[in-house]
Each structure stands twice: as structure tokens, then as C-alpha cells.
Amino acid sequence: MRFSGFVTLICASALAATAGLAVSTSALAKEDPVVKYPETKTVDVVEEQFGEYISDPYRWLENDVREDAAVADWVKAQNAVTNSYLETLEGREILAQSMETLFDFDDLDTPVAAGGKYFYERKSGGQNQAVLYVRDGAEGEERVLIDPAGWSDDGATALAGWKPSGDGSLLVYAVQDGGSDWRTLKILDVSTGEVQPDTIEWAKFSDLAWMPNNVGFLYSRFPEPEEGAAFQSLNADHAVYLHIIGMDQAKDSKIYATPGQPELNHSAELTSDKEWVVITSSSGTDERYEITLIKVDAPKLETRKLVSGFEHDWRLIDGVGDTLYFVTNSDAPRLRVVKTDLGADNPQFTELVAESDAVIDDAMIVKDQLIISYLVDAKSQLSTYDLDGTATGTLDLPGLGQVGNLSGSIKGSEGFFSFESFNRPTTVFRYDTSASPTIWAAPSLPFDPAAVEVTQRFYESKDGTKIPMFLVHLKGQDLSQGAPTLLYGYGGFNISVLPQYKPAWMAWIKAGGVFASANLRGGGEFGKSWHDGGRLQNKQNVFDDFIAAGEYLKRENITPENGLAIEGRSNGGLLVGAVANQRPDLFAAGHAAVGVMDMLRFDRFTAGRYWVDDYGYPNKQQDFNNLLSYSPYHNIRQGVAYPALIVSTADTDDRVVPGHSFKYTARLQAMDTGAKPHLIRIETRAGHGSGKPTDKIIEEYSDIYAFLAQAIGLELD
Structure with missing residues (x-):
């Protein structure tokens, strides 16, 4: 459909x-x-x-x-x-x-744009697992990129995460078998659909982040568990690795780990301009993080600490050059937006959007606009700001419901978000900063x-x-x-x-x-x-x-x-x-x-x-x-x-x-x-x-x- x-x-x-x-x-x-x-x-x-x-x-x-x-x-x-x-x-x-x-509808997800291509998942009625599609251009004809239907006889092997390279030519994706949290990572050539020989095992609780020029990607994993203990042993010694395309996993470089603190988890992401690796570390489920940075073009990928102490919630929105934008609950229990200049001798955080009565749920930057998703009495509201923190308005939503899956880039000119409610499955909206959001994809409902x-x-x-x-x-x-x-x-x-x-x-x-x-x-x-x-x-x-x-x-x-x-x-x-x-x-x-x-x-x-x-x-x-x-x-x-x-x-x-x-x-x-x-x-x-x-x-x-x-x-x- x-x-x-x-x-x-x-x-x-x-x-x-x-x-x-x-x-x-x-x-x-x-x-x-x-x-x-x-x-x-x-x-x-x-x-x-x-x-x-x-x-x-x-x-x-x-x-x-x-x-x-x-x-x-x-x-x-x-x-x-x-x-x-x-x-x-x-x-x-x-x-x-x-x-x-009631399952006979198109269950949609927001697209990810890369290299002029649009990647998105959709699960239609009768399908056991979501299928990954790609379009060449926003109005291009879609084609199936990954369909997990043939991965197992019982349909219990799923596509569980993916990330296209910056130019959209390659895609790393995660395979989940039988509902386990363990993931196997594979690489796909987008133009031919061919799966590359690279295979990464024992990834878990991992983001995926491509390095510049498709040289490789970052992922997080635990050590291989002892035989028979994969489903019960404690998870410890999480680390971020760099996998170079075409190399065996055994040669992957461990770029960040904390052997003295084996209880910590680490996830890595890159800013849109691929200048900074931002590693978020946590010790548990509470939103208390440390932030470690790696300058992508620095020799030996040396690390520097931006936030220490595991005291507050820090969520990267995006970055351009040496300016990074975060959502944080530091001095703001309902959260606020701040920025920092990494080029300064002693980088400090400057407030852009102050805490309000509503709670910040998520945020994205599209070109020169900041879009914040707020929770107002457990319902979503979308508000817009200039990058100096000046409020510019509120975006219309279809009704009482939740906004999710904000997808945008400070280097791009469009962003996407989803909306759903108890009586309305996901509708995907496109936002290009020049007009009100428009429907990008909506299901036909039963x-x-x-x-x-x-x-x-x-x-x-x-x-x-x-x-x-x-x-x-x-x-x-x-x-x-x-x-x-x-x-x-x-x-x-x-x-x-x-x-x-x-x-x-x-x-x-x-x-x-x-x-x-x-x-x-x-x-x-x-x-x-x-x-x-x-x-x-x-x-x-x-x-x-x-x-x-x-x-x-x-x-x-x-x-x-x-x-x-x-x-x-x-x-x-x-x-x-x-x-x-x-x-x-x-x-x-x-x-x-x-x-x-x-x-x-x-x-x-x-x-x-x-x-x-x-x-x-x-x-x-x-x-x-x-x-x-x-x-x-x-x-x-x-x-x-x-x-x-x-x-x-x-x-x-x-x-x-x-x-x-x-x-x-x-x-x-x-x-x-x-x-x-x-x-x-x-x-x-x-x-x-x-x-x-x-x-x-x-x-x-x-x-x-x-x-x-x-x-x-x-x-x-």
C-alpha cells in the first residue's frame, strides 16, 4: 500500500x-x-x-x-x-x-534522510515484522530494502535498529532473534541490496553512528558471555567500539570504556556535521549522565570530559562546529535547553530556553529553528524557537495525543515527527520551517x-x-x-x-x-x-x-x-x-x-x-x-x-x-x-x-x- x-x-x-x-x-x-x-x-x-x-x-x-x-x-x-x-x-x-x-493498517515510522534518500519502516496488516523501505527523493518510488519475513520460520527474528551512512550508500542494521536484547549487526549496500560480509556479535543497548566518509561506524557491546549464560548473566564492561568496513570484528578498536567502573553503560552519537563524537555514560536507569567528547579529526581519537559527576540528565540535540545543544534538568527539574562553545578555554553552558511549567519531552533542530516537544498534563505540545531562544510559536496538532520520533538536523532543511493517540495510529508529519507541518504519511484505518x-x-x-x-x-x-x-x-x-x-x-x-x-x-x-x-x-x-x-x-x-x-x-x-x-x-x-x-x-x-x-x-x-x-x-x-x-x-x-x-x-x-x-x-x-x-x-x-x-x-x- x-x-x-x-x-x-x-x-x-x-x-x-x-x-x-x-x-x-x-x-x-x-x-x-x-x-x-x-x-x-x-x-x-x-x-x-x-x-x-x-x-x-x-x-x-x-x-x-x-x-x-x-x-x-x-x-x-x-x-x-x-x-x-x-x-x-x-x-x-x-x-x-x-x-x-484492527492490525490491518500501515504502522508507520518517521523517515531518516541521508544523501537525498529517505529511509523508513512500515508494517502493514498481516505482516509479522516491520519492513525497511527507501525512496530516492521525497517523492521517489519506494522500494523494499530489508524485509525480515524470511529470516525465521516463526517470524520471531526482527529488524531492531538501523542507521544509513551520511551519503545514504551504506546502512548498518541490527538483527534481534527471539525477542532477546542481544543484537547482531550487519551492513547493506543500499544501491544493490547486497549484505556485506561484516558481522558484529554481542551488541546490546547500542546506538549506531557512522564516521565520516563511510570508513566505519561506532557501536556498543558487552564481552561475549560464557557458554550457556547469555540469557541470565549480569551485563558488565560495556564499551564503545569502532568497526572499520571490511575488517573482522576481532580487529575493532575499543575507543571508550571504563574498566574501573564495569557497571557503566556507554552510547555514542555524532553531531550532524560529523565533527564531534558525543558519548553518554550512565550507571543505571536514572537520568544521570556523564558526557565525554571525541574530536573526529583528532589524532588517536582522544577523549575529553564535558560533564562529570552523574548528577543530571543530559541529552544531545545536535551540534554544528564547536557549538553543541543539549536538553538538561541541571537547575531545572522540568528541563531546559542549553548550548556550549567547545572552542572556549573553559566551556560553559548558556541557557537558551528556560524551564517552564510544562516538561520537555524531546527536541530537534531543523536548520535555524529549535522545535521542542513538551508534556502538558501527559499530552504533547510542540513549540518553536529561534536558535537564540526566542519563542516563535506553537505548532498545531490533530488533538489530544503524543508526539514522538523527532527527526531533524541542523544541517538539513526539513524535519519529521509522529503523532498518535488512543484512537488514532501513527501519522507522520513533515516540517520545513517555512510553513505549518504537513502530513507525510498516514494510514488508512479499519x-x-x-x-x-x-x-x-x-x-x-x-x-x-x-x-x-x-x-x-x-x-x-x-x-x-x-x-x-x-x-x-x-x-x-x-x-x-x-x-x-x-x-x-x-x-x-x-x-x-x-x-x-x-x-x-x-x-x-x-x-x-x-x-x-x-x-x-x-x-x-x-x-x-x-x-x-x-x-x-x-x-x-x-x-x-x-x-x-x-x-x-x-x-x-x-x-x-x-x-x-x-x-x-x-x-x-x-x-x-x-x-x-x-x-x-x-x-x-x-x-x-x-x-x-x-x-x-x-x-x-x-x-x-x-x-x-x-x-x-x-x-x-x-x-x-x-x-x-x-x-x-x-x-x-x-x-x-x-x-x-x-x-x-x-x-x-x-x-x-x-x-x-x-x-x-x-x-x-x-x-x-x-x-x-x-x-x-x-x-x-x-x-x-x-x-x-x-x-x-x-x-x-
Whole structure:
């Protein structure tokens, strides 16, 4: 399907007709079939920590499923029970059909311009993975450059990042297999489509940056892990390497590393004019960075430190000559824009755009204009400035939603950005500084966005803090009558949960359910204070905010008494596990996806060590006491009736290792937690979420949402 400058809309009546879904407001859950869980062996593991004796009877489930036959057998037994239960659910096929329809659109990304060519990804309906296209010129005919469809039989091998050279003749790209965070890097000749023999292994958490004249590119990697440890061993000794085109990886030069600080990660990028390499170093997930510079034409690529101390957030916008532009929260919790002159004897930062009530989310420079994406009550606003910091206006956006993927250059004359909302998939806009943004690419949609209403409300948390929450439902639906509701939350790592289109969420809405998304503390929606208000010793605020959201939905009669389901992924999976322990009476059902469930051992596996910035250190007493107070695995309550719960994870998740979910589920099933089902769904050849093929997403969410619908009375006819 060719890109169109217009969104094709189908009439509102087609929204309900495409899947034939009937609306139920009864919210009376149907009787669940009896579930007999597999028996899970226990081991005698009790450890003393700070005077507490911690029992961990399911420690053996931490072992890698690919390396331990007993764990593999446990996974098979659990999946058999879960699949048997799911097969009894009405409406699972209806949800799958609805999601197939809702996935039938062009999922777009913003283009990257290089050498007169435009590179961009698009995933059309029916495709498992996004395809990379290229155009010669903005109006040129597109052609497929990389299609991952043939990379694996199950569609679980994905294109996971790419970067064209400055002249657009070469492209380095990353291959992700089975959802793992590990990447293999390859090089493509853009004109011929031929893959070059260069192969780079063990790249992870890496940017890609081309050096001038296509001599090579910069990337980041870890040392090769020991055999059998690739999916569980701690990530340490990250380094930036220079790969010279045509050379073997063994000859790559390590241009930046910190052997005395093996916990640091490093990513490299170049300014648009290719004069400076800017290396950003971090020790965890908190936005506290050091900035190291390398003059590209300097002998031996010597480094110089620009920012030391790991005290503040620093994000390069771009640079020209010796002038670099950054977004920072130094002396500005909601961030500001500064610049520095590297040619000065003692470079200092000069403020261009001061901190305001809105939070800076992203920024780009296009020619002589600075475009800043702000968050205003968890919604995007685009403002423009001259490069001296003078405000020049605000750009019109299609409505309530989020701007993303800002792509522009101080050396270019055009930039791009995307816009989406809960009821509107991504539209790509072009901006050339001389006029208002114009649509560069927009999908033809399988439904009418006007038939779905998006509103925002504010409610009070336990301590009186006002929390924003989006509500999404069919237009004209009377919320005062109560409808089965799915409440989503995250609340951590300074991640802002903004309006976004998800076909699975839309399938829920089409079925007559309400979808709610709460902007909990711990995220970045209101800057540093909002993040700090939900991490470390303040983590309980996140759970209180989510509980208060559920109470609000019931108090306002939006949700009937037994009609509330909750969902969260990763840190959000922790959220679901924690609030299910704390308020099992409030929620009728929950989905905890790839969650961090054992808060006393999270830092012992793969990327877990980075999370101490948000969670604290299990080996420090104050943090230990706090972590133990809410750890989902350790706080399951014997003799208390729990909501229906489905846990989901994947065998190749090397971000949050599946042992978290395995141990939590085993203990939940072994204890007296009521008659409602407590199941785990374990995907094969899938990781933390990225790179998952569309058919697996549809299968997964038709299973899970049918489970939730059964539990809270959403009828699927």
C-alpha cells in the first residue's frame, strides 16, 4: 500500500460491525471451571538478611529453561493447564478476529534522510515484522530494502535498529532473534541490496553512528558471555567500539570504556556535521549522565570530559562546529535547553530556553529553528524557537495525543515527527520551517477514530496528590451505567505513559469495555519530582496511586463492583503483583506481564542491576526493608481470596528473566488464595516484548483479554 496524505475513515457503524461484538454492562463474571495446578517441587532455601529469615522454596525456577530440563518440564506442565483453561473461554476467537482487523493498517515510522534518500519502516496488516523501505527523493518510488519475513520460520527474528551512512550508500542494521536484547549487526549496500560480509556479535543497548566518509561506524557491546549464560548473566564492561568496513570484528578498536567502573553503560552519537563524537555514560536507569567528547579529526581519537559527576540528565540535540545543544534538568527539574562553545578555554553552558511549567519531552533542530516537544498534563505540545531562544510559536496538532520520533538536523532543511493517540495510529508529519507541518504519511484505518472518545480526568491519591487518568470508550457510551473496565499502569523509571494506539486495547473498547490509563508517580509526566515521588522509599506512592484509580472508577460508577481488571508490563507487572497483594478486594482480575516479582534478587540477573536507581539495593538495609514490604513474591497472603490472575512471560526474556514470573506463580498457586484461577502463560522464542511478531501478539492478547473478560463480565458474542 502506498503512503497517502489522507486518513481514510470508515463510518462509525462499521466499528461495531467489523467483529460483531455485543456490549454487556452486567459485569457479572461467569462461573470459572475448576483448575488443577501442576505440583511444583520446593527446595529448602532460607537465607538470613538483616535479621529476617527469607524463605525461597522456588529458587530452582530461576534456572534457564534452555539449560535445565526440570524447569522446561515445569513450563510445559503450566502451559498445558493454562491452555486447557483458555480453551473453555467464549469469545477468544472473536477477540482474535477483531484484533486481526484492527492490525490491518500501515504502522508507520518517521523517515531518516541521508544523501537525498529517505529511509523508513512500515508494517502493514498481516505482516509479522516491520519492513525497511527507501525512496530516492521525497517523492521517489519506494522500494523494499530489508524485509525480515524470511529470516525465521516463526517470524520471531526482527529488524531492531538501523542507521544509513551520511551519503545514504551504506546502512548498518541490527538483527534481534527471539525477542532477546542481544543484537547482531550487519551492513547493506543500499544501491544493490547486497549484505556485506561484516558481522558484529554481542551488541546490546547500542546506538549506531557512522564516521565520516563511510570508513566505519561506532557501536556498543558487552564481552561475549560464557557458554550457556547469555540469557541470565549480569551485563558488565560495556564499551564503545569502532568497526572499520571490511575488517573482522576481532580487529575493532575499543575507543571508550571504563574498566574501573564495569557497571557503566556507554552510547555514542555524532553531531550532524560529523565533527564531534558525543558519548553518554550512565550507571543505571536514572537520568544521570556523564558526557565525554571525541574530536573526529583528532589524532588517536582522544577523549575529553564535558560533564562529570552523574548528577543530571543530559541529552544531545545536535551540534554544528564547536557549538553543541543539549536538553538538561541541571537547575531545572522540568528541563531546559542549553548550548556550549567547545572552542572556549573553559566551556560553559548558556541557557537558551528556560524551564517552564510544562516538561520537555524531546527536541530537534531543523536548520535555524529549535522545535521542542513538551508534556502538558501527559499530552504533547510542540513549540518553536529561534536558535537564540526566542519563542516563535506553537505548532498545531490533530488533538489530544503524543508526539514522538523527532527527526531533524541542523544541517538539513526539513524535519519529521509522529503523532498518535488512543484512537488514532501513527501519522507522520513533515516540517520545513517555512510553513505549518504537513502530513507525510498516514494510514488508512479499519475504524473511525471519531467513534471512539478519549477524555482525561484527575483524581486524588491517598496523600491528596492529583493524578491524571485517560478514559477511552465508544462515543455515546453512558459511563454512569458502569462497564467492565481495563485499568493500565506503569509508574517507574521516568517513563511517561502517553496516549498511544494499541490494537489489543481497541479490541477491548470495541467489545464495549472501558479502557483507563493512569499517569502514576514514578513516571516522567511532570518532571523529576514526579519520578522521585514514585521511586526508592517513595515506591508505595505508585501502588497508592493505582489503587486510588480503581477506587475512583468505582466511586464514579464507571466500573461496576466486580468489573475492574488491571494490567501492567515489566515494572507494571510488579505494580499488578503488588496491588493484588495489598488490595485483592478491589480488583476482579489482573494481568501481570513480564513482571519484576522478586524484589530481593532482581539485581542478580542480566539488566537487573541497572534498576537499583528506582528500586534501591537489596543488600542495603533501608532499601531491603522497603523492597521486602511490597515484593510480590514475598507478600502473597495466605487465606485471602485473590482476583483472577494471569501472568505472562517468555522463555527468552533476558531483560526481566522469566524466573520472576515462574516463582511468583508457583507460590501463588501453592498458597490458599481463593477459588479464582491463577495461571501463567509462557511464550516460546519471545523476549521482553520488542520484536514479537504480530501473529504472536494477536494470539497472546486474545487469550489474555478473553481471560479478563470472563472474570469481569465483558460478554464477547
